[in-house]
Amino acid sequence: MDCRKSKRLLDACVAHELDADTAASVAAHLETCPSCRADEASYKKALGALHEVGAVTLEPGFAFYRDVSRRLDAVRTTASPKESQPVRWYFVGSVAAAAAAVFLLVAYVIPGYEPPQGASGAPGQQDLAVAPSAVGVAAVPVAYGVGDNGGQYRMVSDRGRTGSVGPELYFPRYPRDMSGLFRQDGYVSMEEYRKLEERIKTLEARLVSLEEGRYSDVSR
Amino acid sequence: MTHGKGPTGRKTDDSRDAMQRARGGDREAFGLLVNNYANMVTGLALKLLGSREEALDCAQDAFVRAWEKVDRYDDKWSVATWLRRIVTNLALDRLRRRKRRQGFPDGLDETLGDGREGPDEAAQRHERAGQVRKAIAELPEKYKIVLVLRDMEGAEIAEIAEITGTNAATVRWRLHRARALFRDMWSAQSDQEQ
Numbered sequence: 001m002d003c004r005k006s007k008r009l010l011d012a013c014v015a016h017e018l019d020a021d022t023a024a025s026v027a028a029h030l031e032t033c034p035s036c037r038a039d040e041a042s043y044k045k046a047l048g049a050l051h052e053v054g055a056v057t058l059e060p061g062f063a064f065y066r067d068v069s070r071r072l073d074a075v076r077t078t079a080s081p082k083e084s085q086p087v088r089w090y091f092v093g094s095v096a097a098a099a100a101a102v103f104l105l106v107a108y109v110i111p112g113y114e115p116p117q118g119a120s121g122a123p124g125q126q127d128l129a130v131a132p133s134a135v136g137v138a139a140v141p142v143a144y145g146v147g148d149n150g151g152q153y154r155m156v157s158d159r160g161r162t163g164s165v166g167p168e169l170y171f172p173r174y175p176r177d178m179s180g181l182f183r184q185d186g187y188v189s190m191e192e193y194r195k196l197e198e199r200i201k202t203l204e205a206r207l208v209s210l211e212e213g214r215y216s217d218v219s220r
Numbered sequence: 221m222t223h224g225k226g227p228t229g230r231k232t233d234d235s236r237d238a239m240q241r242a243r244g245g246d247r248e249a250f251g252l253l254v255n256n257y258a259n260m261v262t263g264l265a266l267k268l269l270g271s272r273e274e275a276l277d278c279a280q281d282a283f284v285r286a287w288e289k290v291d292r293y294d295d296k297w298s299v300a301t302w303l304r305r306i307v308t309n310l311a312l313d314r315l316r317r318r319k320r321r322q323g324f325p326d327g328l329d330e331t332l333g334d335g336r337e338g339p340d341e342a343a344q345r346h347e348r349a350g351q352v353r354k355a356i357a358e359l360p361e362k363y364k365i366v367l368v369l370r371d372m373e374g375a376e377i378a379e380i381a382e383i384t385g386t387n388a389a390t391v392r393w394r395l396h397r398a399r400a401l402f403r404d405m406w407s408a409q410s411d412q413e414q
Contacts, residue, residue: 011399012392015371045410046403050371053349056263056275064262064276068254071284072247 001029006036014043235299242290250290253299254283260300260373261307267368268311270353278314282307297382304375305383308365315361355405363398370395 006029012018013026030037058064235256241249261282266275285306286293293302356364365384369375370391375383380391 008396011396011403015399042403042407043399046406047371047399049348049352049406050367050402052345053267053352053372054345056259056266058258058262064258064280065254068258068280068283069251071280072250072254072287075284075288 001025003029003033003036006030006033007039010036010039011043011047014040014047236295239290239293239295239299242287243293250287253286253303257300257303258283261303264304264307264368264373265311267353267356267372268308268364269314270357274314278307278310281310285310297379301375301379301382304369304373304379308369308383312361312365351409352406355402355409358405359398359401362394363401366391366394367398367402371399 006026009018009022009026013023016023018026030040235253238249238252238256242253258279262275262279265278265282266272269275269278282303286303293299356368359367362384366380369380369383370377377388377391377395380395381388384391386394
């Protein structure tokens with residue numbers, strides 16, 4: 001190895017970045033070359049000075065952490081749920097409560113229908129959020145909405161998203177049950193109501209038999 | 221010389237896990253990353269900028285930027301590499317702005333340490349580190365970055381290539397030039413002292 005090549009490799013040699021054979025060649029050259037040895041010594045001093053500069057240590061209670069935290073809380077992040085698992089959607093409330101929502105939909109929203117005794121005031125036609133005791137499902141936080149197109153049902157995902165779906169998705173296995181609940185003139189007599197109530201109970205029993213996760217097919 | 225002074229394997233695993241959660245919007249998980257990497261990020265900023273106050277500001281900016289753009293994290297690289305890239309870019313921005321406004325700042329601080337060493341020892345180290353940073357500050361930007369990342373932070377060549385947006389051969393060449401320039405400056409400084 002000559003001086004020119006040696007000088008090109010000296011810094012890497014001092015930093016232990018050369019492979020064994022090349023390092024041995026440089027070392028052999030240094031044995032015979034005072035000029036390159038002097039260069040090696042100067043590199044050792046310089047790189048040693050760089051390594052001497054200590055690492056920074058911020059004390060745990062340092063204001064830096066508090067300041068960073070405050071600023072982080074204030075910024076808008078691009079973080080978004082990157083689901084490795086499919087989103088699971090649920091009724092807002094329990095399955096039984098969802099069946100109760102169907103009941104309430106029939107009981108309150110159909111024009112001309114007289115609500116059963118004990119029920120509180122009828123909710124409005126849009127964006128209902130009710131938990132009355134009309135069917136004995138008291139204080140269950142059922143949220144559902146009634147849209148112009150015949151019904152939109154609020155759902156919530158296991159990642160906190162909310163959404164709404166129509167009855168064809170909300171009750172994917174029971175489309176006929178839903179369509180049969182309504183009359184063209186929108187009027188339901190007490191007799192019809194009792195029949196509907198029976199159907200509701202049947203529907204509720206079938207719904208309860210499903211696990212909430214079964215509704216994941218309405219996601220996305 | 222010991223390279224790879226970065227996070228240990230365990231810490232890396234923990235950080236990757238925290239990063240995954242942070243990418244899902246978990247602010248608390250990102251807080252763990254701040255705790256894990258505050259020293260590294262601030263230290264790198266200090267070495268590039270040479271000023272305590274600027275380094276702390278830059279480190280804060282780096283974490284805020286990281287949180288803002290957390291979805292851009294590429295898990296091909298370690299969290300440390302990603303943060304180093306962010307803080308390096310922010311420090312370069314500051315250096316360029318500073319270059320337009322003024323020169324190298326006075327009042328260099330050595331470390332942000334806890335003061336456990338004796339006053340004489342601390343003063344010596346303080347002075348020496350100040351000299352090192354002053355010499356580094358004289359280097360052209362592209363050489364400064366590779367020298368700090370490799371010889372002070374222990375980053376791998378491939379990591380530096382990723383941070384600087386170049387390739388390994390370019391990094392090696394710049395590193396060789398940077399070391400030679402720094403050695404010349406350091407030798408000249410030592411000669412002046414004697």
